[in-house]
Amino acid sequence: MEGIVRAVCLSKARGTEKTNVGRAELRPDWGLVGDAHAGHWHRQVSLLSADKIAAFNARGADVQPGAFGENLVVEGLDFRALPVGTLLRCGTALLEMTQIGKECHTHCAIYHRMGECIMPHEGVFAKVVEGGVIAVGDTMTVEARPAPLPFQAAVITLSDRCAAGAREDKSGPAIVARLQAAGYEVIETLLLPDGRTALEKELRRLCDQRRPDLILTTGGTGFSPRDVSPEATLAVAERQAPGIAEAIRAASMRITPRAMLGRGVSVIRGKTLIINLPGSPKACNESMDVFLDQMPHALTLLRGAVTDCAAPAGKD
Known part of the structure; x- marks a missing residue:
């Protein structure tokens, strides 16, 4: 299973839309350097399938990458269908999925306009296991675990x-x-x-x-x-x-x-x-x-x- 990175997005403050910067560094046990959501926790990087954004835009949403607060937009991978613990390889960087979906505490402008926001049920989160640079056009693959995920x-x-x-x-x-x-x-x-x-x-x-x-x-x-x-x-x-x-x-x-x-x-x-x-x-x-x-x-x-x-x- 593999996909293509279509956007690499950062924001300086939490609760704001992210901007596609095209290229950024993934730091182990931290996240994307320069992003407000990076840190020593389980939601270091957020990911969203480009296919889900495209389907949402087909309904008239007209949103750009980063609008949902996602860090990485990837075409060809349905993250929502993957289990927690999935390893995602992109060049030298390795991510491990830690959470699927999230609670929406305050409805965003997209929700108020469309009556729905796809990030709470389609977005996933990961921690950085191995670092590296990630850029638009890179291939992301699902990597086999060397051993079963510990209970x-x-x-x-x-x-x-x-x-x-x-x-x-x-x-x-x-x-x-x-x-x-x-x-x-x-x-x-x-x-x-x-x-x-x-x-x-x-x-x-x-x-x-x-x-x-x-x-x-x-x-x-x-x-x-x-x-x-x-x-x-x-x-x-x-x-x-x-x-x-x-x-x-x-x-x-x-x-x-x-x-x-x-x-x-x-x-x-x-x-x-x-x-x-x-x-x-x-x-x-x-x-x-x-x-x-x-x-x-x-x-x-x-x-x-x-x-x-x-x-x-x-x-x-």
Whole structure:
């Protein structure tokens, strides 16, 4: 799969249209030199298919490259159809896709004129793995990964007191440490107050845009009125995976009868598995003891790979 670079666009300030400069330097773990969106984060470079812009212009939009805030316009590649983790080679430069689409916080002039903006659902984002100069006319190809993308995870802590700074979050870091020790790449950690609205929003954003293999939440699974993590998780679910939550409760009952009061759920949205964990570091680790060994098989299936379901437990 390959395409041709049709525009290389920069802007000096965020929230403004970019200008096609024709040629620029891609710096590793930074982005395009001179662009306001460059930095040490996962959205260093934005890309949009020239074919999508052409189809939008055919409806009377009359927009030029950079109008959507995109850095690179490429003809011949449908970025939206590629998975997160795709490697894109352009000369010596190598990009890795990190996000598909984005939330539109403030509607741009294009949206107000056309009633739609294609960047939120057609644009993708990448980080720079290897640097180099990129210019209009260069060929961009999809490069095979030398090894499978490591399993990626996000961790969300739900706690009013921790979010307010009244108490240190110890559960989130404990989960992160456990995941990293198991070889996961933790792409985001979030600390939210208890409640449904923010958690539902972040779960949708993560699953639909960043697309990690696994999301673990901690807290908000009890009987208190603001313990609504299960309800927020069920609200974004496309499929349920009840066996994981059931196994956690069954194992926890052997430790304390209060485990019967846990209301955590486990569900699937897209290709992401979401599991609710209790609020204490000890209970989080005990819960992860139950399911972590089975995750490689489960997450490989979610990615769509064929595995041997008869393989011994823990040997996938």
